[in-house]
Amino acid sequence: MAASDFPVITLCGSMRFRDEFARLDAELTLAGHVVLTPTALDPATELDAEDRARLDRIHLQRIAMADEVLVVNVGDYVGDSTRREIEYARSRGLAVSFLEPHDE
Numbered sequence: 001m002a003a004s005d006f007p008v009i010t011l012c013g014s015m016r017f018r019d020e021f022a023r024l025d026a027e028l029t030l031a032g033h034v035v036l037t038p039t040a041l042d043p044a045t046e047l048d049a050e051d052r053a054r055l056d057r058i059h060l061q062r063i064a065m066a067d068e069v070l071v072v073n074v075g076d077y078v079g080d081s082t083r084r085e086i087e088y089a090r091s092r093g094l095a096v097s098f099l100e101p102h103d104e
Contacts, residue, residue, distance in 0.1 A: 008033070011035065
């Protein structure tokens, strides 16, 4: 079996939904997907502007590596960072789906 036999899904959304990210990571992996997800840092972790910018660029690379993006929009919450990630994914021609119904 070749590595490309497994579709790559990048999860995007607010890390306030970290439990949902973990659940989806396990569920999608068991269903045969490679799952790329944001790094779940301890909420008390202090980040400076350079750290935040680096983490943002790393997550954009995760999106670029994906076949599709799944937005974890619990309660249909989509913040500014996630909106930028959706725009980036679409600019690359990637399919974007939402965990919950979403009006754009």
